[in-house]
Amino acid sequence: MSGLTIARRQAVWAWIFLALPLAYFSLVRFWPALDAFSLSLSKWNLVGPRRYVGLANYERMAADPVFWQVLANTFEYLLLGLPVSLALSFLVAYHLDRVQTGHGLLRALYFLPHLTTATALAWVWRWFYQPAPVGLFNNWLSVFGIAQQPFLRSTFQALPAILVPAIWAALGFQIVIFLAGLKAIPRSYYEAAEIDGAGSPQILREITLPLLLPSFVFLLITTSIGLLRIFDLVYNMTAGGDGGPLNATKPLVLSIYQSAFARMDMGYASAQTVVLFVILLLLSLLQMRLLRARP
Template identity: 40%
Template sequence: MTSTTAASRDVTGRRAQRHTLARRQAAWGWIFALPATLHIAIWTGFPIIVAMLLSLTHYDMLNPPTWAGIENYITIANTPLFWRAMLHNLIIAAVGIPISMLLALVLAVMLNQGIRGSGLFRTAVFLPHITATVAIAMIWLWIYSPGQNGLLNYIGSFFGIPNQGFLNNPSLALPAVIVVTIWQGLGLKTMIYLASMQTIDAQLYEAAEIDGASAVQKFMSITVPILKPTTFFILVTSIVGNFQTFDLIYILTQGGPANATTVITYEIYQTAFQQFRMGLATAQSVVLLVVLVLLTILARKLTGGRDDD
């Protein structure tokens, strides 16, 4: 009886020690996380709350805000141009992101083979990402320029293709913008994929090769599943980056021709700084935030994301 009681006390003591240790670890965890938490709360959380409140007002930056309730959101619901701009962003994302991710994966696989001159090739692939968007837009303005002054039209003239106004034609302007976004974002996606591939244990491939797996089978059974968290990260950051596109549109097309390339950030810019309807522009930004959250959840479902990704 005495031994049983002693054993019970020992178990209870160990549980108390583990509980105390867990509380200490949690306390230190909160202490270390506090600076980042405060940073997010002050510079992200607080502006979001203010934006949500401002979206319920009429505000022109010259006079104090006046309460408007949900009037701005009703205006958004009845503004076809806003939803057309949102549709353009969705088209750019639905077409451009999968193509750029596929090309990035192919390039990463090639670079991971240790081909000759891979260092130079990595630099060339990554260069568009670190180049200023203004410079990139100016280069593509010359490439798309109508007549013999444009590189594409000059090359097309050798094949009997008539001159095209790539940025002046409503049916060609949006595809032309998509090509630029694919080219600009390809380098970063490639480097992220490449870095993830280099962390894969080579013994996995060796074991699969011993079992008789082909190169395609090894890629589909080993590389793709291991890269799933990386794919989720690239997909989410690409979606967010896509909906933040502004300077490229501003320089290339300014939303034209006939609003054929107007995207949501450019529409918000026009509402805020050309029409001076800051309350409405803030409401548009809140709608954009909600759309991004929904798209992030969708991306998580599509890639099989987990809490530890």
């Protein structure tokens, strides 16, 4: 190596250090991911031989009413969860930013669920949703004389009931991101606005929100991806972990899991994975364009 220039020698060392993680990611991440594409064109039960079947898995998917319901559920998680989750976390962060006393404690309390295992969280909430006298919420309802609610047992209420802890668990992380964004806005911007006589709505509309746009876009992307990949809460909060009742809460990832590891149908699972991949890709591209179009 002594014959090399300093820059080349540094490059050689850099590649030596990069080699191990590169090999790891290629073997454990990229290759299986790419293999999913070819697997989606095959039939395979994990142990027997792989058999090429063309687009059969995709044709089956298009004809499968459960797949379409699962897809609709997945987007319901996204379209319901995203606005509520971002609006809520912004609202909390915006007000938390103005609180001096107890700021640290409050922030820690909001962040706590982010540190909790999703499984533990799911089972506690599952218990909250039980009928009286076990379930917390139905106990409250009975105290106020309001009719008992089925929550997780209703095809209509189950999905939102699972979404609530999902939103709550994500809140801490989102609040921290928003708080960082709010802190980055110089105080003099607000003071100048105060001297200029701007009211809270004008300050929010013309200063805070536009300057918080990068935080919004970042959270839009991460939260969307998180919601589209929702799995563990559904798996742990529904009876038998099968996304019931009547597939009412089943998201795409759970459906993939069941195809692959309950029915050992790797080809069909891979085909659904490809669909999820395409959705995530399109969404990310769209949001990256949004971010770049920013003035």
